[in-house]
Amino acid sequence: xxxxxxxxxxxxxxxxxxxxxxxxxxxxxxxxxxxxxxxxxxxxxxxxxxxxxxxxxxxxxxxxxxxxxxxxxxxxxxxxxxxxxxxxxxxxxxxxxxxxxxxxxxxxxxxxxxxxxxxxxxxxxxxxxxxxxxxxxxxxxxxxxxxxxxxxxxxxxxxxxxxxxxxxxxxxxxxxxxxxxxxxxxxxxxxxxxxxxxxxxxxxxxxxxxxxxxxxx
Numbered sequence: 225x226x227x228x229x230x231x232x233x234x235x236x237x238x239x240x241x242x243x244x245x246x247x248x249x250x251x252x253x254x255x256x257x258x259x260x261x262x263x264x265x266x267x268x269x270x271x272x273x274x275x276x277x278x279x280x281x282x283x284x285x286x287x288x289x290x291x292x293x294x295x296x297x298x299x300x301x302x303x304x305x306x307x308x309x310x311x312x313x314x315x316x317x318x319x320x321x322x323x324x325x326x327x328x329x330x331x332x333x334x335x336x337x338x339x340x341x342x343x344x345x346x347x348x349x350x351x352x353x354x355x356x357x358x359x360x361x362x363x364x365x366x367x368x369x370x371x372x373x374x375x376x377x378x379x380x381x382x383x384x385x386x387x388x389x390x391x392x393x394x395x396x397x398x399x400x401x402x403x404x405x406x407x408x409x410x411x412x413x414x415x416x417x418x419x420x421x422x423x424x425x426x427x428x429x430x431x432x433x434x435x436x437x438x439x440x441x
Contacts, residue, residue, distance in 0.1 A: 228284055228364040235399050236365075243402065244341050248334040255328050262293055262325045269316050270294050275329065280346035283366045288338040290346055291329035295320050324413045330369050342402040343368025344390035347430070354432040355387075362390040365397060372401075375408040379427040387433075 231237045263274045276294040279287045295317035299307045306312065313321075320326050333339040339346070346367035355362075373381070373389035381389075393401070 228361075233398070236397055239399060240340060240366075240397070240402065241337070243399070244334050247341060247406075248331045252331045252335070255331070258325060259293075259328045262320055262328075265316055266293055266295065266320065269314060270297055273298070276326075279349055280367070281349055281352055281363060282338055282346060283363065285352060285360075285363045287349065288333070288336075288346075290338070291333060293320060293326040293329060295326050327369055334369065337366075340366040340368045342370055342405050344371050344393065345374065351430050354430060356433055358391060359387040359433065361394055362387065364394050370405060370409040372405060375405055375412055378412070383428075383430045384433055 233239075267274050273294045276292045276296075278290050278292075280290040282288045296309065296312040297314065297317075299312050301307060330339055334341055343365050344362040344367050352360075371390065372393040373386040376389050377385065
C-alpha cells in the first residue's frame with residue numbers, strides 16, 4: 225500500500241465522509257427506479273449479466289471491488305478472444321454510459337467507504353506500477369465517482385492532464401471544492417461531455433508517462 229500524510233483539516237478527516245453518507249443514502253433511494261430500468265434493459269442485451277465487478281485501488285492503494293452496470297457485451301472472435309471495445313458496446317450501452325447511469329451502483333461503494341462522491345477516479349490495478357511518485361499522490365485521498373479531472377475534460381483529455389488535475393485536487397481538498405465539483409458534474413452529465421477519448425469507444429490505456437515509462441520485463 226502507499227503511505228500518505230495525515231489529513232490536516234477537519235473536513236478531510238471527518239467532514240468529507242459525513243457528506244458522502246448524507247448525500248449517497250438518499251441518492252440510492254431516489255435513483256433506484258432509474259437503476260432498475262437500466263438494469264432490466266442491460267440484462268436483455270447481456271443475456272442476464274447486469275453488474276460489472278472489478279478490483280480497483282482505493283485509498284492508499286488498497287484494493288476494493290468496484291461495481292458498475294455492465295454496458296459491454298461478452299462478444300468474442302472465433303478464437304475466443306474478446307472483441308475490441310467498439311464492437312462490444314451496442315447502442316444501449318453507449319446511451320447508458322452517456323447518461324452515467326452505469327455509475328449508479330457505485331453509490332453502494334460510497335456507503336461502504338470504498339469511494340467518496342468526489343475524488344480521483346479509481347483506475348486499473350496494473351496502472352499502480354506505472355505512476356510517477358507525483359502521480360501516485362492521487363491515492364492520498366479516497367477515490368471518487370466524480371472528480372476534478374472529470375469536470376475538466378473527463379476522457380477527452382490526456383492522461384498527463386488527468387493526473388495533474390487529480391494531484392491538484394489532493395492539495396486543495398475542501399468542502400467548497402467538493403460542492404463545486406458536484407454541481408459541475410450535474411451539468412457535465414446532462415451535456416454528456418467528455419464521455420470518450422477522441423477516436424475511441426471508451427478511452428486509451430495508460431502505458432506510463434514520458435518521465436515514467438512502462439517498465440521492462
